[in-house]
Amino acid sequence: xxxxxxxxxxxxAVLCAGAxxxxxxxxxxxxxxxxxxxxxxxALGPPGAPGRxxxxxxxxxxxxxxxxxxxxxxxxxxxxxxxxxLGQSPLPLAAGAIAVPLAGRRLRAVAHRKERExxxxxxVALCGAVAAELRAGRQxxxxxxxxxxxxxxxxxxxxxxxxxxxxxxGDVAQALRSAARREGADGLxxxxxxxxxxxxxxxxxxxxxxxxxxxxxxxxxxxxxxxAQLAGAWATVAVLAVLPAxxxxxxxxxxxxxxxxxxxxxxxxxxxxxxxxxxxxGLWWAARIVRGGERV
Numbered sequence: 001x002x003x004x005x006x007x008x009x010x011x012x013a014v015l016c017a018g019a020x021x022x023x024x025x026x027x028x029x030x031x032x033x034x035x036x037x038x039x040x041x042x043a044l045g046p047p048g049a050p051g052r053x054x055x056x057x058x059x060x061x062x063x064x065x066x067x068x069x070x071x072x073x074x075x076x077x078x079x080x081x082x083x084x085x086l087g088q089s090p091l092p093l094a095a096g097a098i099a100v101p102l103a104g105r106r107l108r109a110v111a112h113r114k115e116r117e118x119x120x121x122x123x124v125a126l127c128g129a130v131a132a133e134l135r136a137g138r139q140x141x142x143x144x145x146x147x148x149x150x151x152x153x154x155x156x157x158x159x160x161x162x163x164x165x166x167x168x169x170g171d172v173a174q175a176l177r178s179a180a181r182r183e184g185a186d187g188l189x190x191x192x193x194x195x196x197x198x199x200x201x202x203x204x205x206x207x208x209x210x211x212x213x214x215x216x217x218x219x220x221x222x223x224x225x226x227x228a229q230l231a232g233a234w235a236t237v238a239v240l241a242v243l244p245a246x247x248x249x250x251x252x253x254x255x256x257x258x259x260x261x262x263x264x265x266x267x268x269x270x271x272x273x274x275x276x277x278x279x280x281x282g283l284w285w286a287a288r289i290v291r292g293g294e295r296v
Contacts, residue, residue: 073104087259116184122153123187124216130191131209140198140205141166153188154179173199187216230290237286244279 080096126147133143144166148159158179165175176192179185194208251258261268 073100073107076100076103083259087263089259089263091263112183119153119182119184120187120216120220122151123185123191124213124220126151126153127187127191127209127213127216131206131213134206134209140195141172144172153185155182158182158185187212190216226293230293233286233290233293237283237290240286241279241283244275 076096076099080092083092084090129147129151130143133146145163148154148162154162162175165172173192173196176188180188190212194205194212198205248258262272
């Protein structure tokens with residue numbers, strides 16, 4: 001009787017977790033629908049005018065994937081609920097609740113790194129675009145205005161400052177230095193230095209931007225080569241992280257009931273605590289070694 005009640009409780013927990021995820025997805029869908037409706041007000045034209053095309057299945061899929069990507073950390077809860085049902089213990093649910101903020105922090109760090117690298121690549125493209133426009137015969141200010149709009153290397157605030165300085169005769173170099181404070185936009189400091197030298201000393205701006213672009217590209221290529229060399233080390237870290245789950249799956253397939261032993265027996269609880277601590281320490285140490293190699 002107690003086992004049946006426990007199974008019902010775990011089933012209710014799984015249903016609650018699924019309902020929470022479904023409610024979040026529906027809420028995001030409603031918000032996106034409202035944005036589309038509000039954005040389309042006044043753009044549909046009079047009756048009889050051609051309407052807007054329906055979104056394709058690919059666009060719908062990308063929209064749903066974008067909505068789910070922001071909630072990937074919450075997938076820890078359904079997984080923990082399934083493990084809790086299989087092991088008939090509330091400990092996996094507690095571990096899943098603890099894992100949600102940790103996974104979210106890791107995902108935010110990865111997204112922040114990708115955004116920083118994308119901004120760095122945009123700065124390289126900006127330098128190349130300005131140099132190309134200068135060779136085409138444009139004035140430096142107009143070349144910068146065109147390149148900033150074409151590459152999107154600056155944020156809204158920084159772009160407004162640089163555009164205002166270039167259009168109305170302000171201090172373009174200072175505006176570029178201010179924009180270089182964003183992470184990943186360090187190359188803008190070199191662009192500001194080239195601009196300052198060209199304005200004060202009359203040096204060729206295109207030649208300086210060519211050298212700056214080459215240096216930034218070399219730095220990016222070096223980063224990519226280093227990441228390719230460290231891909232094997234990161235794969236080893238991932239394998240070490242998955243091995244305990246593989247061992248539990250093999251034990252369950254052999255009929256040893258490892259979840260029952262780990263979650264109910266005193267010796268199993270002690271082994272679970274020690275093993276979890278060693279697993280976390282090992283992953284942290286291995287990741288620290290690899291990140292140290294990346295920094296060097």
